[in-house]
Amino acid sequence: MRKFALYIGILSISFTSCDYVDDPYPEVIGTNADCDTTFNFTSVPSNQRNILLEEFTGHKCPNCPDGTADVQAIKTALGDRFIPVAIHPNPNEVSGFDSFVNENPPGTGKYETVWYVNGSGEIMNFLDVYIGLGLPTAAIQRNLNGPGNFYFNLGSWGTVVDTIINNNPTADVGINVAGEFLADGTICGKSEIHVFNSRTDTLRVVHYLVQDSIIDWQLDGSTDIPNYMHRHVLRGISGGDVFGQMVSYPSSSGVISQHTFSFDVSEYTSDEHLYIVAYVYSEATKEVLQAEEIHLEP
Amino acid sequence: MLKKAALISAGLFMFSTAFAQPDDPGQIHGNVNFTFQQYGEDTLINAVVPPSETAINAYTNLIYTRGKFSTGVRFESYLNALQGYPPNFVGNGIGYRYASYKDDFAEITIGNIYEQFGSGLTMRAWEDRTLGIDNSIDGARLKIKPFKGLILTGVYGKVRVGFNNGLVNSQGFIKGINGELSINEAFGALYDKQMESLENNDIDTPLKATFAKRISEMPLKIGLGGSFVSKYQKDEDPALILPENVGTWSYRLNLQRKGIFWKNEYVYKINDPSTDNRFVYKPGEAFLSTLGYSTKGFGLVLEYKYTDNMSYRIDRGQQLTIGTINFLPALTRPHTYNLAATLYPYNVQFSEVAYQANLSYKIKRGSKLGGRYGTTIAVNYALATSIDSTATISNSNPLYGYNADLFGQRLEDVFFQDFNVTITRKLNKKNKLKLSYINFVYNNDVNQSARDNLGNEVHGNIYAHIGVIDWEHKLNKKNSIRMELQNLTTEEHLGDWATAVIEFTRSPHWFFAVMDQYNYGNEDPERKIHYLLGSVGYIKDAHRLTMSYGRQREGLFCVGGVCRTVPASNGFTVTYSTTF
Numbered sequence: 001m002r003k004f005a006l007y008i009g010i011l012s013i014s015f016t017s018c019d020y021v022d023d024p025y026p027e028v029i030g031t032n033a034d035c036d037t038t039f040n041f042t043s044v045p046s047n048q049r050n051i052l053l054e055e056f057t058g059h060k061c062p063n064c065p066d067g068t069a070d071v072q073a074i075k076t077a078l079g080d081r082f083i084p085v086a087i088h089p090n091p092n093e094v095s096g097f098d099s100f101v102n103e104n105p106p107g108t109g110k111y112e113t114v115w116y117v118n119g120s121g122e123i124m125n126f127l128d129v130y131i132g133l134g135l136p137t138a139a140i141q142r143n144l145n146g147p148g149n150f151y152f153n154l155g156s157w158g159t160v161v162d163t164i165i166n167n168n169p170t171a172d173v174g175i176n177v178a179g180e181f182l183a184d185g186t187i188c189g190k191s192e193i194h195v196f197n198s199r200t201d202t203l204r205v206v207h208y209l210v211q212d213s214i215i216d217w218q219l220d221g222s223t224d225i226p227n228y229m230h231r232h233v234l235r236g237i238s239g240g241d242v243f244g245q246m247v248s249y250p251s252s253s254g255v256i257s258q259h260t261f262s263f264d265v266s267e268y269t270s271d272e273h274l275y276i277v278a279y280v281y282s283e284a285t286k287e288v289l290q291a292e293e294i295h296l297e298p
Numbered sequence: 299m300l301k302k303a304a305l306i307s308a309g310l311f312m313f314s315t316a317f318a319q320p321d322d323p324g325q326i327h328g329n330v331n332f333t334f335q336q337y338g339e340d341t342l343i344n345a346v347v348p349p350s351e352t353a354i355n356a357y358t359n360l361i362y363t364r365g366k367f368s369t370g371v372r373f374e375s376y377l378n379a380l381q382g383y384p385p386n387f388v389g390n391g392i393g394y395r396y397a398s399y400k401d402d403f404a405e406i407t408i409g410n411i412y413e414q415f416g417s418g419l420t421m422r423a424w425e426d427r428t429l430g431i432d433n434s435i436d437g438a439r440l441k442i443k444p445f446k447g448l449i450l451t452g453v454y455g456k457v458r459v460g461f462n463n464g465l466v467n468s469q470g471f472i473k474g475i476n477g478e479l480s481i482n483e484a485f486g487a488l489y490d491k492q493m494e495s496l497e498n499n500d501i502d503t504p505l506k507a508t509f510a511k512r513i514s515e516m517p518l519k520i521g522l523g524g525s526f527v528s529k530y531q532k533d534e535d536p537a538l539i540l541p542e543n544v545g546t547w548s549y550r551l552n553l554q555r556k557g558i559f560w561k562n563e564y565v566y567k568i569n570d571p572s573t574d575n576r577f578v579y580k581p582g583e584a585f586l587s588t589l590g591y592s593t594k595g596f597g598l599v600l601e602y603k604y605t606d607n608m609s610y611r612i613d614r615g616q617q618l619t620i621g622t623i624n625f626l627p628a629l630t631r632p633h634t635y636n637l638a639a640t641l642y643p644y645n646v647q648f649s650e651v652a653y654q655a656n657l658s659y660k661i662k663r664g665s666k667l668g669g670r671y672g673t674t675i676a677v678n679y680a681l682a683t684s685i686d687s688t689a690t691i692s693n694s695n696p697l698y699g700y701n702a703d704l705f706g707q708r709l710e711d712v713f714f715q716d717f718n719v720t721i722t723r724k725l726n727k728k729n730k731l732k733l734s735y736i737n738f739v740y741n742n743d744v745n746q747s748a749r750d751n752l753g754n755e756v757h758g759n760i761y762a763h764i765g766v767i768d769w770e771h772k773l774n775k776k777n778s779i780r781m782e783l784q785n786l787t788t789e790e791h792l793g794d795w796a797t798a799v800i801e802f803t804r805s806p807h808w809f810f811a812v813m814d815q816y817n818y819g820n821e822d823p824e825r826k827i828h829y830l831l832g833s834v835g836y837i838k839d840a841h842r843l844t845m846s847y848g849r850q851r852e853g854l855f856c857v858g859g860v861c862r863t864v865p866a867s868n869g870f871t872v873t874y875s876t877t878f
Contacts, residue, residue, distance in 0.1 A: 017473065017528030017530070017543045017545050018528065018541075018543055018544070018545035018568050019541035019542055019543045019544070019568075019569075020541070020568060020569060021539050021540070021541050021569055021579055023539065024538050024539050024540075024571070024579055198743075200746070202573050202576065203576075245538070246535075246538070246573075246576070246577040247576070248571070248576050248577040248578050248699070283573075
């Protein structure tokens with residue numbers, strides 16, 4: 001009998017070793033609890049491929065205004081299909097760019113703004129940054145520029161963007177994105193990933209908070225420009241997670257995966273040109289399959 | 299490292315002396331195996347030359363047994379690992395060590411453990427060094443036999459997920475329990491006990507004893523089994539609530555009566571989101587059934603398997619062959635002929651419905667059809683298809699994946715089909731002939747191993763026919779020659795192939811072989827490539843040394859449905875093995 005009790009005991013302990021999860025999504029802290037159900041997407045997103053250009057830049061980078069000019073030229077030509085994000089690498093996360101991105105101490109009157117954010121250096125690490133890489137440089141759709149190299153030098157960006165659009169005009173993935181400002185000083189939103197064609201690789205979605213048209217100091221060549229307009233600046237990464245959320249989908253096509261995101265924007269006012277960029281990439285190749293941006297109503 | 303190995307060995311030896319008979323010196327057994335490969339450039343087949351230009355996989359097992367005690371270590375070396383070997387095998391060191399004590403009631407093992415519950419669908423800790431699989435459990439195992447017919451096994455430990463100058467274990471761990479009950483043996487034990495009671499004049503005993511004896515001796519043998527396994531891995535995902543403890547359990551029923559046997563196992567796994575299933579929270583389910591009959595000269599085995607979302611790893615982010623806890627058997631024939639084995643090997647899917655029928659019949663010797671020595675006919679049919687799943691969209695939560703009913707399948711979505719017939723006949727004292735026909739339907743959207751001349755993946759089904767003539771001729775008492783001619787035809791991939799093998803054996807020590815695999819049907823004249831390989835081997839007692847030189851085609855190397863990628867190579871290979 002004692003033995004029997006022992007066996008039952010072992011079995012009982014074993015059977016308690018199961019965690020059934022009823023709701024896979026954690027509560028979104030700091031945002032409206034209804035956030036993830038507020039938005040109902042009624043249309044299927046476009047499968048027209050948009051191009052994400054992650055421009056790595058710095059306010060003390062003398063050639064970076066040339067990069068911004070190139071980006072703006074492409075934006076003018078392609079409109080909504082082209083989604084640039086200017087990323088100031090976080091010197092605490094990636095080395096080699098400190099002199100371009102470091103801020104001056106308060107009271108010095110210029111270059112006091114901290115442009116980098118948590119994760120903005122990790123992005124470069126994730127994209128296999130290498131010694132000797134200068135700024136500005138860009139990752140375009142995270143396509144490879146030779147073996148193991150995700151970075152394209154200034155001057156080639158327009159050609160690379162054109163090549164991608166011409167060779168791969170449609171995407172396997174579509175994204176619906178929506179978001180809103182909440183009274184508690186957060187932006188709350190949801191994206192919906194549609195997988196149009198069967199794929200077998202693991203996909204991830206990342207949400208950026210981006211701000212456009214900010215007037216601040218910028219070094220241009222050897223000239224300090226006090227009222228330079230900074231464009232498409234990365235202000236935050238949802239959850240601080242540069243790798244993003246796993247897109248859950250079975251191998252069949254036509255499935256949808258939904259993801260919530262939130263940003264603390266209490267330091268901004270709603271009309272400061274804030275917008276959201278969402279993109280989906282393949283974990284295996286790091287290639288961005290699709291990107292979308294939405295501008296929030298104040 | 300050697301110092302560490304010596305310390306471990308000395309420690310285990312000292313531990314052994316505590317349990318052993320003082321007059322028993324014990325025994326040491328083991329084996330040694332190494333494969334050395336030198337890689338050469340060959341742009342025609344895109345041969346990969348690593349920076350080191352050479353590679354070696356080597357290991358030696360040392361097992362010491364003394365009375366009821368045994369202990370063992372394995373020294374492993376990958377400097378560097380062979381090309382195509384999983385990336386988690388690096389350096390020199392000890393990858394396996396254990397100590398075990400066993401008597402009639404219990405067996406306790408500490409250290410690395412290989413173990414299987416049932417058919418392995420819930421747990422299989424095993425190794426296959428040719429595939430680069432070693433998922434031994436590093437912890438403890440207790441096996442007890444409370445009474446005759448019942449065996450209970452419990453395991454607790456981490457899972458080996460790699461080798462980097464020593465054992466690399468998982469962050470998480472597993473715990474499992476398994477029971478096997480033989481009804482007939484248990485009633486046999488009960489009968490013995492009742493008979494003992496009879497001597498004590500228990501009046502009810504004769505009736506109970508008669509019943510127990512009848513059950514124990516009945517021709518139908520009944521076996522029951524059950525397993526429970528749970529894995530623990532911390533949830534560090536900021537975006538999802540992941541189950542940290544994932545349990546899976548199974549029930550088994552085995553029946554046997556004379557030449558007929560029927561084995562069944564049902565398995566259930568709770569929500570286990572992972573990279574393998576795109577992080578869906580749907581539970582997994584599996585059912586495996588094998589029905590067989592054999593008698594002299596005739597054998598028939600029918601198998602059925604249903605698996606849905608049955609990937610089960612210690613680390614939800616792992617892929618390939620790393621960190622697997624369970625094993626999904628392939629219901630396909632493991633081919634040995636070169637073209638059938640290397641061009642379209644089946645890679646078992648985590649969700650599939652599979653069938654297999656194996657028929658073997660020996661036509662009697664002396665009959666018209668059977669000839670003087672008899673003729674054996676083996677027929678095999680295997681089919682793997684998709685389960686019937688319905689994608690969940692819009693309103694319901696996509697993280698729950700899809701709906702699937704147990705046994706539901708989509709016959710039109712064939713993953714793999716194999717029909718093959720082999721006829722073996724000894725013609726006379728000197729000649730033996732084997733003829734084979736193999737027909738494949740290979741869905742490359744699922745298997746993803748076939749590539750075209752430009753290296754792009756081929757889409758859709760590949761239909762292939764293979765014919766093989768295998769002739770063995772004894773020249774005299776010492777010398778024999780064997781020849782294989784194989785031909786494969788297909789229109790959906792790289793065209794037709796042929797392989798010729800000629801092998802000369804001089805007993806008892808030497809063999810020489812030449813093999814040529816030739817893609818004569820490739821539409822690109824420059825890709826009509828000969829993959830020529832020459833081998834020479836020397837065997838003496840337990841020692842076996844083989845040297846080969848030539849080309850190896852890129853592709854999948856599979857054993858029992860578990861595969862690894864093998865890159866193209868051209869070079870010199872030496873393998874040596876021995877046991878002692």
